[in-house]
Amino acid sequence: GENVEQHPSTLSVQEGDSAVIKxxxxxxxxxxxxxxxxxxxxxxxxxxDIRSNVGEKKDQRIAVxxxxxxxxxxxxxxxxxxxxxxxxxxxxFNAGGTSYGKLTFGQGTILTVHP
Amino acid sequence: EAGVTQFPSHSxxxxxxxxxxxxxxxxxxxxxxxxxxxMGKEIKFLLHFVKESKQDESGMPNNRxxxxxxxxxxSTLKVQxxxxxxxxxxxxxxxxxxxxxxxxxxxxxTRLLVL
Numbered sequence: 001g002e003n004v005e006q007h008p009s010t011l012s013v014q015e016g017d018s019a020v021i022k023x024x025x026x027x028x029x030x031x032x033x034x035x036x037x038x039x040x041x042x043x044x045x046x047x048x049d050i051r052s053n054v055g056e057k058k059d060q061r062i063a064v065x066x067x068x069x070x071x072x073x074x075x076x077x078x079x080x081x082x083x084x085x086x087x088x089x090x091x092x093f094n095a096g097g098t099s100y101g102k103l104t105f106g107q108g109t110i111l112t113v114h115p
Numbered sequence: 116e117a118g119v120t121q122f123p124s125h126s127x128x129x130x131x132x133x134x135x136x137x138x139x140x141x142x143x144x145x146x147x148x149x150x151x152x153x154m155g156k157e158i159k160f161l162l163h164f165v166k167e168s169k170q171d172e173s174g175m176p177n178n179r180x181x182x183x184x185x186x187x188x189x190s191t192l193k194v195q196x197x198x199x200x201x202x203x204x205x206x207x208x209x210x211x212x213x214x215x216x217x218x219x220x221x222x223x224x225t226r227l228l229v230l
Contacts, residue, residue, distance in 0.1 A: 004157075034218070043119075043223040044158070044206070089158060101146065101170055102160040103208075103219060 002027040004092050006106025014114050019080050021109045023090035024072040030092040033066060033073050034103070039086045047088075048075070080113045087111070117141065119222035121207050127228045133195040136225045140189070140209030146170075147190050148210075148219060149182060153203035161205075164190060176201075197229045 003026040013019050025033075031052040036044035050057045050064045050073065057064050061080075066073040077084055087110050091103040120139045128134050140147045149161040161180070162172040166187035175182070179198070184190040194201050204226050208219040 006157075036221070044221045046218055046220075049218070101163045101165075102148065102174070103150075103158075104160065105150075105158040107157045108155075 002030060002092050002094065002104040004090060004104050004106040006090050006109060008109060009107060010110045010112070012112045012114065013080050015080060015082060017080055019075075019077045019084070019111055019113075021075045021088055021090070021111070022072060023074070023092075023106045024070075025092040025104075026071065027092065027094060028068075028071065030094045030104075032093040033064070034091050034093070035062075035064060035075050036089045036091065037086045038089065038108075044089060077111075080111075082113050082115050085111055085113045119207055119209050119220055121205075121222040121225050123225060124223065125226045125228075127230065128197055129230050130199055131196045133193065134197055134227060136192045136194075136205055136207075136227070138190045138192070138207030138222060140207070141211075141220055144209035144211050144220075145187070146210040146212065146217070146219075147184060148208040149190070149192055150206040150208065150221075151203050152206065152224075153200075158206065161192075194227075197227075199229050202227055202229045 006023045034049035037047045038044040050066045061078050063076045087108045090106040122137045147164040150158045152158045160174040163170045164184045181193045204224040206224045207222040210217040210219045
């Protein structure tokens with residue numbers, strides 16, 4: 001089955017700096033890669049996603065890149081703000097394989113942005 | 116539209132007792148997923164319903180866990196009898212249809228503590 005590794009497990013940055021979180025996946029058939037942000041005590045919320053036919057996607061201060069050959073994808077947050085502090089999860093999805101329908105998550109990254 | 120809701124938000128029970136968690140997906144969403152996050156680790160897949168049918172229950176830990184989705188609307192997840200290692204946050208998610216790369220929307224989770 002699919003296996004997703006996420007690094008780093010914790011990340012501490014100063015406000016205004018950039019933050020990068022990296023994930024690797026094992027199943028080359030995975031074709032959709034969402035990123036979820038979970039603030040303390042709240043539900044995981046989708047912040048950005050990328051599909052396997054795209055190499056990069058941006059939405060204001062956040063961007064995701066995908067390297068299908070190397071089977072890794074990354075989340076980039078620029079000009080970080082204290083409200084970006086949360087746990088970030090990457091995930092991989094294969095709608096057509098044996099892991100039909102389910103998301104496989106990375107271990108999560110605790111991002112802390114210091115004012 | 117209303118988001119995914121879960122009940123209860125918290126549950127504290129003793130080992131050997133029974134607990135039933137409920138999930139109400141977004142109206143019209145055929146797909147319903149249960150996930151669990153144990154002790155700050157990754158979010159792990161438990162099972163997937165398409166309408167009232169179990170599509171994939173490969174993530175269910177053992178036969179102490181029973182999930183149902185009668186009528187294809189809300190779902191329940193029963194743990195009987197509960198063990199200490201069942202403690203964690205149980206998330207429900209739903210998606211509109213099993214198209215390629217369909218977004219899964221998460222509920223707020225039920226925090227289960229087994230003493």
